[in-house]
Amino acid sequence: MIFNSPEIPEHTIRAVNTLSVNGRIPQTVMLSGGNDALQKKCALELANAVMCSQLKNGVPCGTCSDCIKIKAGSHPDIINIVPEKDKKNVSKEQIDSLVLSSLYLSPNEAANKVYIFPDANSLSPVIQNALLKSIEEPPEFVMFIFLCELREKMLETIISRCVEFHLGDTLSAKIKTENEKVLNTAKDIVNALCKEDEFSLFLKTAPLQKNRQLTKQCAEKITNIVRDALTEGSNAPLLSGCELEAYSLARSFGTQSLLKIKDAMDIIQSDAAMNANENLLITRLSSLLAVIMKERIG
Ligand SMILES: [Zn+2]
Structure with missing residues (x-):
C-alpha cells in the first residue's frame, strides 16, 4: 500500500x-x-x-x-x-x-x-x-x-x-508556535507555584502581559493540568499532556488548594472573555496564585 x-x-x-x-x-x-x-x-x-x-x-x-x-x-x-x-x-x-x-x-x-x-x-x-x-x-x-x-x-x-x-488536518507553523508558547508558559507558571517561588511566578507570567488570548489559553491549560493532578494515581486519561507538572502539583498541594487554583483559572478565563483590562488581568492572576501558593504542602 x-x-x-x-x-x-x-x-x-x-x-x-x-x-x-x-x-x-x-x-x-x-x-x-x-x-x-x-x-x-x-x-x-x-x-x-x-x-x-x-x-x-x-x-x-x-x-x-x-x-x-x-x-x-x-x-x-x-x-x-x-x-x-x-x-x-x-x-x-x-x-x-x-x-x-x-x-x-x-x-x-x-x-x-x-x-x-x-x-x-x-x-x-x-x-x-x-x-x-x-x-x-x-x-x-x-x-x-x-x-x-x-x-x-x-x-x-x-x-x-x-x-x-x-492528507489530513494542517497544523500551520504559526499555530504550532502559538500552542508551544501556551504550553511552555502554563508549565512555567505551574512549576513556579510548586516551588513556592513568588519572584519566578512574577517573571513567568510576564509573557501574558497585553496578550488576552494567551492569558485565556494558559488558564485553560493550567485548568487541565490541575484536573490531571486531581485524578493523579487513578486510571483517568491525562488531558493536559503535562504529566510531570500534574505530578508536581499533586505532590505540592492538597485537593482544596488544587480546587482553588482551578477556580482562579475560571475567574481569569471569564474575565478574559469579558474583555477585562489586560494589565488588570495579569495582576489578578498573579495575586490569586500568590495566595494559593502559600498553601503548598510539600
Ligand atoms: Zn520499481
Whole structure:
C-alpha cells in the first residue's frame, strides 16, 4: 500500500491505492493538508508509483533502477521546482526553463517524468496562470504534483484542473508556535507555584502581559493540568499532556488548594472573555496564585 500513514484520512488512502492498482493515477495532482514532510513523502510515493517499471499491485517494487534512484533522491525524471539559491520564490524564468520549454522532451530514463512543486502556496498568480495550459493538457508521459498546505491559496483555475488528495488536518507553523508558547508558559507558571517561588511566578507570567488570548489559553491549560493532578494515581486519561507538572502539583498541594487554583483559572478565563483590562488581568492572576501558593504542602 502507498500513502500508508496513520495521519492520512482513510478515504484518501483507499482512493490513491485503487487508482494506483488500476494504473490510473491522474496526471495532475494536488496534495493538500497534512504537513510538509508528509506531503513530500506522499509526492515521492506517487511519482514512484508512476515511474516504477515493475509495479506490483499498485506498489513500487523497490528494486528496479527507477525505484533505487528515487529512493536515493537522484532520479533525473523527478523535477523539483524550488526557488534558486538565496531566492524566496520560484521565478517565472525558472518555470519557463524548467517546465514550459522542456515539457515535450521525453523522460531521460523512466517511462514518465514528474514535476513536483513542493511549496505550491508560494507560487505567484502569474506563475500559476503560466502553468494552466500545461497542466490542462500535459503530454501523456508528464505528471504534475502540487503540494500545498492551504488549497484556498491556489487559484481556482488550478484547483479545478487538479485531482486533490487531502492528507489530513494542517497544523500551520504559526499555530504550532502559538500552542508551544501556551504550553511552555502554563508549565512555567505551574512549576513556579510548586516551588513556592513568588519572584519566578512574577517573571513567568510576564509573557501574558497585553496578550488576552494567551492569558485565556494558559488558564485553560493550567485548568487541565490541575484536573490531571486531581485524578493523579487513578486510571483517568491525562488531558493536559503535562504529566510531570500534574505530578508536581499533586505532590505540592492538597485537593482544596488544587480546587482553588482551578477556580482562579475560571475567574481569569471569564474575565478574559469579558474583555477585562489586560494589565488588570495579569495582576489578578498573579495575586490569586500568590495566595494559593502559600498553601503548598510539600
Ligand atoms: Zn520499481
